[in-house]
Amino acid sequence: MIIYIDADAIPTIAKELIIKTANRTGVMATFVANSFIKLPPSPYLKSVVVAQGFDMADNYITDHAQAGDLVITSDIPLAGEVLQKGAKVLTSRGEEFTLNNIKPKLNARDFMETLRGTGVLDPKSMGGQKPYSDKDKIAFANGLNRLVRALP
Numbered sequence: 001m002i003i004y005i006d007a008d009a010i011p012t013i014a015k016e017l018i019i020k021t022a023n024r025t026g027v028m029a030t031f032v033a034n035s036f037i038k039l040p041p042s043p044y045l046k047s048v049v050v051a052q053g054f055d056m057a058d059n060y061i062t063d064h065a066q067a068g069d070l071v072i073t074s075d076i077p078l079a080g081e082v083l084q085k086g087a088k089v090l091t092s093r094g095e096e097f098t099l100n101n102i103k104p105k106l107n108a109r110d111f112m113e114t115l116r117g118t119g120v121l122d123p124k125s126m127g128g129q130k131p132y133s134d135k136d137k138i139a140f141a142n143g144l145n146r147l148v149r150a151l152p
Helices: 012-025 056-064 074-084 103-115 134-150
Strands: 002-004 026-032 045-049 071-073 088-090
Touching: 002 012, 002 056, 012 026, 012 045, 012 134, 026 056, 056 074, 071 074, 071 134, 074 088, 074 103, 088 134
Parallel strands: 002 026, 002 071, 026 045, 071 088
Antiparallel strands: none
């Protein structure tokens, strides 16, 4: 089992939790990003730098993730792709995406994208993502531990 991390926007706290979990459990964690991710020396940690460009990290993860792996991402289309391959998916805020809940999330994402694209919804009015909280950290840590223990 490998943990693949969509690392371009991973919060530092979540990154640290993944590093501790990989070292504690002996599970390989591969951080995939468009730029180098500094990691402490460990046989369980790997940084993969992909070419600059739209979805390059997502494409790498989709190509490499297999059934039994865990993918850390908030990217809903990427989650949908790797779930189809049998991987588990967890966001950095501790939400688990599953085959049962991903379709409504994809539909909602596509609907919002359509509204933004047609000018009905101003992206600036959305306010952006909320700050990473202690509640998010706890939810992520609990989800990560639960999923790593459950995987082969």
